[in-house]
Amino acid sequence: MHRTPIPFGLYAILFLIFLYGPILLMPIFSFNDSIFATFPLKGFTLRHYENMVKEVRLLEALRNSLTVGVTVAVISTALGLLGAMAATRYRLPGRGPVFGSIMLPLVVPSIIFGVAILVILRRIFNIELSLLTVGAGHVLLAVPFAMLVLISRLEGFEKSLEEASADLGERPWMTFWRVTFPLALPGIVSSLLLCFTISFDEFVLAFFLSGTDQTLPIFLFSQLRFPQRLPATLALGSSILFVSTIIVVFSEILRRRGLAPGRPSEL
Amino acid sequence: MASYAPAAGSGAAGSVWRRAVNARPWLAGYALLSPILVLMLIMMVAPIAALILMSFWTQSGFEIDTGFTLANYWKLIAPSEATTYWMGVPFPFENPVYAILLAKSLVIALVCTVFVLLLAYPMAYYLAFRVTRRKMLWLILITIPFWTSYLLRVFSWKITLGFNGAINTGLKSLGLIDEPLEFLLYNPIAVEITLVHAWVAFAILPIYVSLEKIDRSLLEAATDLGDGPWMRFWRVTLPLSAPGTISAALLVFIPTVGDYVTPTLVGGPSGTMVGNAIQSLFGKQNDLPLGAALSIVMMLVVTLLVCLFLWLIGFRRMRAKTG
Numbered sequence: 001m002h003r004t005p006i007p008f009g010l011y012a013i014l015f016l017i018f019l020y021g022p023i024l025l026m027p028i029f030s031f032n033d034s035i036f037a038t039f040p041l042k043g044f045t046l047r048h049y050e051n052m053v054k055e056v057r058l059l060e061a062l063r064n065s066l067t068v069g070v071t072v073a074v075i076s077t078a079l080g081l082l083g084a085m086a087a088t089r090y091r092l093p094g095r096g097p098v099f100g101s102i103m104l105p106l107v108v109p110s111i112i113f114g115v116a117i118l119v120i121l122r123r124i125f126n127i128e129l130s131l132l133t134v135g136a137g138h139v140l141l142a143v144p145f146a147m148l149v150l151i152s153r154l155e156g157f158e159k160s161l162e163e164a165s166a167d168l169g170e171r172p173w174m175t176f177w178r179v180t181f182p183l184a185l186p187g188i189v190s191s192l193l194l195c196f197t198i199s200f201d202e203f204v205l206a207f208f209l210s211g212t213d214q215t216l217p218i219f220l221f222s223q224l225r226f227p228q229r230l231p232a233t234l235a236l237g238s239s240i241l242f243v244s245t246i247i248v249v250f251s252e253i254l255r256r257r258g259l260a261p262g263r264p265s266e267l
Numbered sequence: 268m269a270s271y272a273p274a275a276g277s278g279a280a281g282s283v284w285r286r287a288v289n290a291r292p293w294l295a296g297y298a299l300l301s302p303i304l305v306l307m308l309i310m311m312v313a314p315i316a317a318l319i320l321m322s323f324w325t326q327s328g329f330e331i332d333t334g335f336t337l338a339n340y341w342k343l344i345a346p347s348e349a350t351t352y353w354m355g356v357p358f359p360f361e362n363p364v365y366a367i368l369l370a371k372s373l374v375i376a377l378v379c380t381v382f383v384l385l386l387a388y389p390m391a392y393y394l395a396f397r398v399t400r401r402k403m404l405w406l407i408l409i410t411i412p413f414w415t416s417y418l419l420r421v422f423s424w425k426i427t428l429g430f431n432g433a434i435n436t437g438l439k440s441l442g443l444i445d446e447p448l449e450f451l452l453y454n455p456i457a458v459e460i461t462l463v464h465a466w467v468a469f470a471i472l473p474i475y476v477s478l479e480k481i482d483r484s485l486l487e488a489a490t491d492l493g494d495g496p497w498m499r500f501w502r503v504t505l506p507l508s509a510p511g512t513i514s515a516a517l518l519v520f521i522p523t524v525g526d527y528v529t530p531t532l533v534g535g536p537s538g539t540m541v542g543n544a545i546q547s548l549f550g551k552q553n554d555l556p557l558g559a560a561l562s563i564v565m566m567l568v569v570t571l572l573v574c575l576f577l578w579l580i581g582f583r584r585m586r587a588k589t590g
Contacts (some may be wrong), residue, residue, distance in 0.1 A: 005463060008392075008393040008474055009393075009397075011390070011393065012390060012391055012393050015278045015386065016408065018386075019409075019412050019464070019467070019468060022423040022424055022427045022433075022464065023412060023415070023420060023576050025427055025433050026419065026423050026426070027425060029433075032516075035433075035489075036427075036431060037426040037433065038431050038432075038433070038436035038439050039433060039436040039437040039439075040440045046583075075554070078302075079303050079304075080305065082299045083300055083303045085299050086296040086297070086299035086300040086364070087300075090292060090293050090299075091292075091293060091296075092296045092297065092300070093293055093295050098300070098304075101311075102303060102307060102483065104368065105518070106517060106518070107521045107522060108521070108522070108525075108566070109521070109522045109524065109525025109526065110525075111525045111526075111527055111542050111546065111562070112318075112562055112565075112566060113311070115318065115558060115559065115562055116314035116317065116318040116562070117310065117314045118314055118549065119314065119317045119321050119555065119559065120314040120317035121322065123317070123555070124317050136309075136310060139306065139310070140306065140310040140311060142566070143303060145369065147303075164547065186501065195456055199418065201414075201415065201418070201419075202530060203414035203417065203418045204527070210584075212406050215483065216359065217416060219578050220418060221418060224422060224425075224532065232509050233422075234426075235414075237422060237423075240407050240419060240502070241415055241416070241419055244414065244415045245411055245415060246345070247413065247416070248410070249407060253403075253407070253409075256403050256407075264296050
């Protein structure tokens with residue numbers, strides 16, 4: 001390879017600063033002993049976090065978000081696994097349009113789904129908004145991601161292993177449990193974590209589809225309007241950021257391990 | 268071919284199913300896919316259909332009049348003698364605000380897409396061709412911000428750019444400025460910066476994948492045949508990575524047109540987009556049919572523009588060539 005005149009390494013570092021700089025301000029200010037998010041820093045304190053955990057509505061919102069997130073993760077991953085098996089093991093007629101429409105939620109602005117689902121629930125079926133409707137919306141958003149993760153995992157190992165199992169007389173269900181499932185397990189865990197994060201952080205659909213029970217992002221959004229709540233909001237934001245990051249790193253490591261370096265997955 | 272054909276219960280139904288699957292193995296594939304298809308039907312197809320239906324109704328007070336009418340669409344495009352100008356472009360409509368917001372959203376999304384590609388491409392190139400060790404660490408570092416809360420990333424720009432934000436107070440305490448810079452927040456530029464930041468990490472991945480797929484011997488061939496690095500990039504690397512780059516562009520452009528979190532938090536009055544109008548019609552203004560019509564017009568316009576763009580650049584041919 002030629003040496004190029006552009007110092008790529010420098011660019012990469014500036015890029016990371018742009019990417020992480022603003023995000024890292026949040027945890028920095030959350031430990032700052034001041035009620036404003038301003039420089040110069042005043043000193044280290046944990047009191048914003050102490051105030052945060054005293055907030056009852058926040059804890060409720062946290063519990064709601066956890067419930068919705070876990071449920072969404074399990075359902076989306078189960079659906080995604082079935083879909084990924086269909087995609088990798090069968091030659092399906094009409095595959096292009098069908099998979100294209102399953103992937104639509106990746107592209108279509110969430111606000112469209114938000115208002116559309118709102119219309120059909122409230123105006124056509126007159127269903128009350130609740131955490132259930134939020135969860136259903138999140139499953140729609142998470143399934144395409146679950147499928148992409150699991151398709152790349154299922155493509156990563158040889159079909160012949162399943163065929164061998166079938167040839168040796170295992171019933172399809174046992175082949176699934178004893179061959180497919182264990183081999184797909186890292187992908188499954190990765191998908192569970194990813195779907196949980198998607199739901200846990202999702203704001204737009206939750207904004208349109210939640211009733212009186214708030215999820216954490218909705219609570220956070222409601223707090224942004226009050227300047228006096230800024231420190232607690234910073235603490236909350238930093239905590240969410242911290243948890244999400246750990247989950248995502250873990251999920252990414254699981255997902256990328258075992259994938260051949262020449263075959264990077266699509267996402 | 269391995270088969271996951273569910274071991275259907277014994278009896279007549281089971282054997283009919285087994286025979287059908289033996290004749291057409293794809294039936295079993297669709298059986299596996301059916302839960303997702305049902306979900307799509309309930310959560311996507313039916314709601315969009317309801318939205319379309321709603322756009323032909325009218326709102327009167329708190330009631331909805333279900334008589335079929337095109338009044339909502341007419342309201343969006345009804346011409347008027349008095350012309351409103353936005354950026355020097357005439358909008359001769361009776362309610363020009365919707366057309367202007369839509370045009371503005373398209374422009375903002377387009378500018379955002381261009382900047383995202385300009386920033387993401389070199390980074391993807393660096394990852395694909397320069398990084399040899401710790402590639403996974405780099406990929407994870409790039410991916411994390413995309414998975415963390417969109418709301419929080421927007422919020423972090425609010426505290427960065429604000430009147431009493433990090434940049435202003437930082438520059439002030441360094442003695443570089445006396446008064447806070449007011450042009451940082453609550454305008455279209457703040458919206459652009461936030462949107463570019465939100466999408467740039469995501470755009471790297473499709474570009475990186477298409478760069479990674481390029482057969483390295485083609486690059487060597489170009490060099491052997493006398494191309495310098497720039498010529499080689501222009502004639503080999505760039506065309507071969509075009510499909511990934513175009514996918515990235517669409518993945519950024521389409522959702523950005525309908526974004527409303529960013530304009531709400533950092534846009535201020537001058538930075539509103541069509542998503543704000545839709546949200547407001549479904550919220551405060553309580554005119555659901557008009558909101559539905561505006562949503563559908565937005566989607567139609569975006570779809571048409573995307574199709575036109577793909578047709579103009581000959582995307583099909585390009586994909587066929589590069590595989």
